[in-house]
Amino acid sequence: MSARNxxxxxxxxxKLHKSFNQIAIRKTAILxxxxxxxxxxxxxxxxxxxxxxxxxxxxxxxAVEEYLAANGTVGKPPSIHxxxxxxxxxxxxxxxxxxxxxxxxxxxxKERNGLNQQLIYQSLQFINVSxxxxxxxxxxxxxxxxxxETAKIGRVMFDSKA
Numbered sequence: 001m002s003a004r005n006x007x008x009x010x011x012x013x014x015k016l017h018k019s020f021n022q023i024a025i026r027k028t029a030i031l032x033x034x035x036x037x038x039x040x041x042x043x044x045x046x047x048x049x050x051x052x053x054x055x056x057x058x059x060x061x062x063a064v065e066e067y068l069a070a071n072g073t074v075g076k077p078p079s080i081h082x083x084x085x086x087x088x089x090x091x092x093x094x095x096x097x098x099x100x101x102x103x104x105x106x107x108x109x110k111e112r113n114g115l116n117q118q119l120i121y122q123s124l125q126f127i128n129v130s131x132x133x134x135x136x137x138x139x140x141x142x143x144x145x146x147x148x149e150t151a152k153i154g155r156v157m158f159d160s161k162a
Contacts, residue, residue: 003067003083003091009060010098016056017105020049024112031119 023046030038064078067086076082080099084092 003087003095005063006060006067006080006083007091007094007098009056009063010095010102012056013053013060014098014102014105016049016053017102017109020046020053021105021109021112023049024109024116027116028112028119031116031123034123 023042027039027042027046030042061078064080064083067083068076068078071086073082073086080095084095087095
């Protein structure tokens with residue numbers, strides 16, 4: 001049995017990860033521009049990509065398990081390394097090349113997501129600082145009757161004279 005199904009699913013995974021990397025690059029630009037509407041649309045697209053990657057990865061796992069079962073190696077762990085031990089030199093080279101390319105795309109995605117996470121964190125910090133500035137402060141640093149009057153006003157919850 002040929003490892004063509006495994007190679008095909010790895011190629012599809014690489015294509016999806018490249019597309020997902022493009023989304024991550026757009027996400028960086030959207031975060032910098034602070035465009036919430038574009039971010040909402042991008043998150044929907046991101047969810048679709050995640051679902052497609054998950055489904056393709058399941059297809060890859062099934063293809064590896066079927067290949068190993070067809071070659072009589074059911075007890076071995078289903079991995080690319082196990083498959084390359086059973087394939088010819090041409091398929092082994094193709095699998096190793098695709099594996100390296102997929103790992104490269106995943107590393108790029110991880111780096112870009114780290115940058116996006118930092119941008120989101122900085123935006124949240126800015127929002128918190130802005131809210132702290134806009135909130136009224138109840139601190140009165142003066143001494144005397146004005147402090148007692150503001151303290152009384154703040155404590156009164158029920159007016160018994162009413």
